[in-house]
Amino acid sequence: MTIEQVQPFAELGLTQAEYDKIVGTLGRRPTDAELALYSVMWSEHCSYKSSKVHLRQLAAQAPPSRALLAGIGHNAGVVDIGQGYAVTFKIESHNHPSYVEPHQGAATGVGGIVRDILAMGARPVAVMDALRFGPASAPDTARVLPGVVSGISAYGNCLGLPNIGGELDFDPCYAGNPLVNALCVGVMRPADLQVAAASGTGNQVILFGAATGPDGVGGASVLASATFGDGASAKRPSVQVGDPFMEKLLVECCLELFAAGLVVGIQDLGAAGVACATTELAAAGTGGMLISLDAVPLRDASLGPPEILMSESQERMMAVVEPGRVAEFLGVCARWDVRAAVIGEVTDTGRLVMTWHGETVVDIPPASAADGPVYARPLARPAAQDALAADDPAALPRPADGAGLRADLLALLSSPGLADKSWVTDQYDRYVRGDTVLAMPEDGGLLRVDQATGLGIALATDGNGRYGRLDPYRGTQLALSEAYRNVAATGARPLAVTNCLNFGSPEDPAVMWQFAEAVRGLADGCAALGVPVTGGNVSFYNQTGAVAIHPTPVVGVLGVHDDVRRRVSIAFSAEGDRVVLLGRTGPEFGGSAWAHVRHGHLGGRPPSPDLEAERRLAALLAAAAAAGLLSAAHDLSDGGLAVALAESCLRGGTGCEVRLPGDPFTWLFSESPARCVVAVRAGAEAAFGRLLAGHGVPGETIGAVGGDRLAVAGYFAVSLAELAAAHTQTLPALFG
Amino acid sequence: MRIGVITFPGSLDDRDAARAVRLAGAEPVALWHGDRDLRGVDAVILPGGFSYGDYLRCGAIARFAPVMGELVPAARAGLPVLGICNGFQILCEARLLPGALTRNAGLKFITRDLRLRVENTRTAWTRAYSGGDKIVVPLKSGEGAYAADPGTLAGLEASGLVVLRYSGGNPNGSAAAIAGVCNAAGNVVGLMPHPEHAVDALTGPSADGLGFFASVVAGVAA
Numbered sequence: 017m018t019i020e021q022v023q024p025f026a027e028l029g030l031t032q033a034e035y036d037k038i039v040g041t042l043g044r045r046p047t048d049a050e051l052a053l054y055s056v057m058w059s060e061h062c063s064y065k066s067s068k069v070h071l072r073q074l075a076a077q078a079p080p081s082r083a084l085l086a087g088i089g090h091n092a093g094v095v096d097i098g099q100g101y102a103v104t105f106k107i108e109s110h111n112h113p114s115y116v117e118p119h120q121g122a123a124t125g126v127g128g129i130v131r132d133i134l135a136m137g138a139r140p141v142a143v144m145d146a147l148r149f150g151p152a153s154a155p156d157t158a159r160v161l162p163g164v165v166s167g168i169s170a171y172g173n174c175l176g177l178p179n180i181g182g183e184l185d186f187d188p189c190y191a192g193n194p195l196v197n198a199l200c201v202g203v204m205r206p207a208d209l210q211v212a213a214a215s216g217t218g219n220q221v222i223l224f225g226a227a228t229g230p231d232g233v234g235g236a237s238v239l240a241s242a243t244f245g246d247g248a249s250a251k252r253p254s255v256q257v258g259d260p261f262m263e264k265l266l267v268e269c270c271l272e273l274f275a276a277g278l279v280v281g282i283q284d285l286g287a288a289g290v291a292c293a294t295t296e297l298a299a300a301g302t303g304g305m306l307i308s309l310d311a312v313p314l315r316d317a318s319l320g321p322p323e324i325l326m327s328e329s330q331e332r333m334m335a336v337v338e339p340g341r342v343a344e345f346l347g348v349c350a351r352w353d354v355r356a357a358v359i360g361e362v363t364d365t366g367r368l369v370m371t372w373h374g375e376t377v378v379d380i381p382p383a384s385a386a387d388g389p390v391y392a393r394p395l396a397r398p399a400a401q402d403a404l405a406a407d408d409p410a411a412l413p414r415p416a417d418g419a420g421l422r423a424d425l426l427a428l429l430s431s432p433g434l435a436d437k438s439w440v441t442d443q444y445d446r447y448v449r450g451d452t453v454l455a456m457p458e459d460g461g462l463l464r465v466d467q468a469t470g471l472g473i474a475l476a477t478d479g480n481g482r483y484g485r486l487d488p489y490r491g492t493q494l495a496l497s498e499a500y501r502n503v504a505a506t507g508a509r510p511l512a513v514t515n516c517l518n519f520g521s522p523e524d525p526a527v528m529w530q531f532a533e534a535v536r537g538l539a540d541g542c543a544a545l546g547v548p549v550t551g552g553n554v555s556f557y558n559q560t561g562a563v564a565i566h567p568t569p570v571v572g573v574l575g576v577h578d579d580v581r582r583r584v585s586i587a588f589s590a591e592g593d594r595v596v597l598l599g600r601t602g603p604e605f606g607g608s609a610w611a612h613v614r615h616g617h618l619g620g621r622p623p624s625p626d627l628e629a630e631r632r633l634a635a636l637l638a639a640a641a642a643a644g645l646l647s648a649a650h651d652l653s654d655g656g657l658a659v660a661l662a663e664s665c666l667r668g669g670t671g672c673e674v675r676l677p678g679d680p681f682t683w684l685f686s687e688s689p690a691r692c693v694v695a696v697r698a699g700a701e702a703a704f705g706r707l708l709a710g711h712g713v714p715g716e717t718i719g720a721v722g723g724d725r726l727a728v729a730g731y732f733a734v735s736l737a738e739l740a741a742a743h744t745q746t747l748p749a750l751f752g
Numbered sequence: 753m754r755i756g757v758i759t760f761p762g763s764l765d766d767r768d769a770a771r772a773v774r775l776a777g778a779e780p781v782a783l784w785h786g787d788r789d790l791r792g793v794d795a796v797i798l799p800g801g802f803s804y805g806d807y808l809r810c811g812a813i814a815r816f817a818p819v820m821g822e823l824v825p826a827a828r829a830g831l832p833v834l835g836i837c838n839g840f841q842i843l844c845e846a847r848l849l850p851g852a853l854t855r856n857a858g859l860k861f862i863t864r865d866l867r868l869r870v871e872n873t874r875t876a877w878t879r880a881y882s883g884g885d886k887i888v889v890p891l892k893s894g895e896g897a898y899a900a901d902p903g904t905l906a907g908l909e910a911s912g913l914v915v916l917r918y919s920g921g922n923p924n925g926s927a928a929a930i931a932g933v934c935n936a937a938g939n940v941v942g943l944m945p946h947p948e949h950a951v952d953a954l955t956g957p958s959a960d961g962l963g964f965f966a967s968v969v970a971g972v973a974a
Binding site: 164169170173174175176259260261262264265352353441442443444445446447448449450451452453464580581 | 760761764767768771800801804805806807860861862863864892894946948949954955956
């Protein structure tokens with residue numbers, strides 16, 4: 017009798033209980049290949065095992081929407097925008113790989129989300145990136161940020177996708193955990209919707225795109241699902257290497273395959289590679305699949321079954337094809353120089369079976385791997401939360417006079433998180449495809465979808481870790497509110513939501529409490545705004561040692577624009593146009609940019625979300641844009657009215673003079689939500705006044721556009737030249 | 753009037769070039785890199801992008817595409833040919849235009865709306881402009897620094913073959929701020945900035961780029 021060796025489940029990230037569950041499911045010890053497969057499928061990244069119990073609210077509470085063609089659970093959500101078009105969009109994290117190897121980590125983050133969109137049957141048409149780094153002046157930020165930006169630039173530009181917006185922020189909490197969240201949006205006809213299911217016994221399974229190599233083996237389990245310790249550099253082999261040229265060919269090839277009706281089911285290969293694609297396709301389809309791992313084209317002939325299954329080599333897709341159409345399928349691949357191989361077929365056995373060198377190396381019920389465990393992890397509101405809330409920024413010293421207000425404005429405008437982002441965005445192509453109507457630094461990106469009618473889509477992403485830290489429920493609703501408002505500012509109607517939830521370790525009850533509060537806030541917020549969540553992504557384990565990042569939910573909102581020729585920019589450009597402040601301003605400074613930049617302070621309560629007011633404001637902005645009443649609109653958020661006015665002046669190269677109705681500090685720097693500053697076209701004042709009354713939105717005329725300075729009557733003035741100098745010099749000085 | 757737009761593997765701005773051709777009143781004709789066939793077009797555009805991923809060297813692989821076997825003799829015989837960005841790099845690699853494009857001086861990819869001075873209005877692609885015109889067109893490239901040996905540069909200047917120059921600052925370290933050049937006959941023009949992204953103020957910084965396409969339409973029709 018021999019004593020069986022203990023299998024390396026712990027090294028693969030599985031717990032004893034999870035291992036026991038695998039043994040119980042199979043009725044025997046798993047093979048090495050099966051153990052590898054379960055370990056990646058049950059990783060936090062792939063299985064959502066800690067988040068699932070909370071995420072259910074998002075679907076359960078989603079407001080009814082006739083526009084939703086595919087919701088949560090698909091590769092990406094799909095929304096009907098009318099006129100025979102559908103749009104699919106999603107945001108996803110690539111945080112850990114981007115810290116280990118910034119350029120490749122960020123590049124493959126773009127590649128992965130683009131394949132998610134492609135797998136739905138859509139042509140990818142644009143990307144956005146929400147980026148957060150440690151302190152701007154930290155030496156490691158000088159390593160991570162330029163690499164991340166060059167990776168996004170190299171991959172997205174080479175793929176021919178315009179980059180139309182995103183975020184850039186800095187905070188010490190992201191020092192060992194930068195956040196790299198990539199969004200992609202695609203456009204299709206509703207009938208082109210593809211399914212990720214292996215249906216039809218006898219249908220062939222084809223793996224196409226790049227060959228499979230040892231890169232990224234175990235990326236999902238090793239990188240995305242564990243906390244970094246001291247050995248971060250030893251994880252470099254787990255980061256994938258991207259080939260955007262291959263991806264471009266894959267995009268064109270897939271779109272031609274879809275158009276020819278050659279695809280029964282399709283899945284992109286992302287985290288957990290072949291393991292994930294085969295189990296998910298099989299679990300969602302007829303139920304069985306027989307795969308020959310010998311048929312997988314390899315870049316490295318020494319790879320065995322566990323490595324082949326776990327490899328996260330980029331630029332690969334898996335399709336299910338009727339036997340009679342395989343030759344045609346391979347012909348399209350050949351035209352695009354895309355390598356393709358039949359690696360198996362759909363069966364009705366209910367088992368996912370894989371052979372290698374004549375032996376059966378995997379024989380499992382696919383749903384057991386695809387569904388994974390579900391944990392209701394303990395959660396506890398951290399004791400320190402009360403002390404944090406009590407530390408009210410009202411106690412902070414405020415500027416005493418006009419000179420002090422002026423100095424605070426310039427300090428905010430030149431702070432790294434609010435400074436001009438051209439150093440980053442100039443590295444991205446925003447023009448390719450010729451449909452970009454608005455792009456950064458505008459409030460939202462705006463794309464034309466139909467040249468004849470002017471139908472378009474607007475997108476914005478927002479998040480604020482400081483608000484999240486003070487109150488994750490409110491913080492999430494504020495992120496949602498801001499993205500919703502940014503989309504509305506362009507003149508679009510917000511329609512649907514995607515989200516990327518960046519948090520620390522789910523094994524810490526305090527983090528789990530933050531997460532639960534954030535999801536509850538998002539579900540309640542979406543219900544109140546009437547926009548459904550269509551999909552998203554959870555990124556846990558964003559912490560170094562015991563210190564977690566601020567809870568940072570990043571929310572993306574998609575809107576539809578009836579006529580992009582009526583878009584509204586943030587730019588002040590027409591002399592004499594009335595400047596009107598919309599919404600209510602109160603003394604709300606908790607988590608504000610002012611407290612952060614001027615005092616390094618984080619405490620108190622974040623601003624109070626007002627979702628009903630957001631809804632009214634958005635409806636007003638859409639109506640005013642459609643009627644052509646506005647020459648500019650800019651959402652108020654970080655830095656309040658002061659920063660918004662400065663940005664609008666700089667964008668249009670035209671100044672403004674305003675007179676504030678009350679305490680100048682509060683009016684200039686408060687971050688009360690549901691506010692926007694607009695420039696009303698000359699002659700449209702009366703019509704706009706009627707719209708304000710009709711929508712129940714408070715509005716106060718505070719001044720007029722014109723001149724070459726930003727002037728606050730009775731307090732201070734700053735020339736546009738001085739504003740521009742403060743705004744534009746920060747990032748080049750930091751990053752070269 | 754039919755204008756061909758070549759799609760190489762990795763071409764990206766082919767769609768934009770075709771739209772610009774349509775806006776100028778001509779019919780765009782899709783040409784495929786693998787076909788030895790120009791389909792009887794009256795002019796050809798090599799669009800921007802990253803042909804073959806720009807691996808090895810920008811344009812170095814595209815130069816050997818079957819369609820180039822047809823294009824090179826046709827261009828030498830007078831067919832109007834415009835190379836934009838990657839297309840310019842390919843024309844240099846194919847020796848239809850002198851010089852080469854190298855890494856930007858700042859070593860970073862640059863997207864920026866730039867002011868250009870039109871220096872030569874006798875080419876097939878610039879005759880709709882007036883000499884000294886300033887136009888605003890986007891530049892978007894990582895390897896856009898024009899370089900040539902001193903003799904070639906002197907020859908270009910002496911013969912008036914510099915078509916466009918960056919005005920008000922040299923964004924990428926191009927020799928003599930050169931943004932575009934032509935061959936001696938003026939039928940082959942290459943430039944790094946993207947006139948096809950400046951054909952409509954809704955989606956570009958201006959409509960100043962339309963003149964390139966209008967020029968060739970007017971010239972061939974005449």
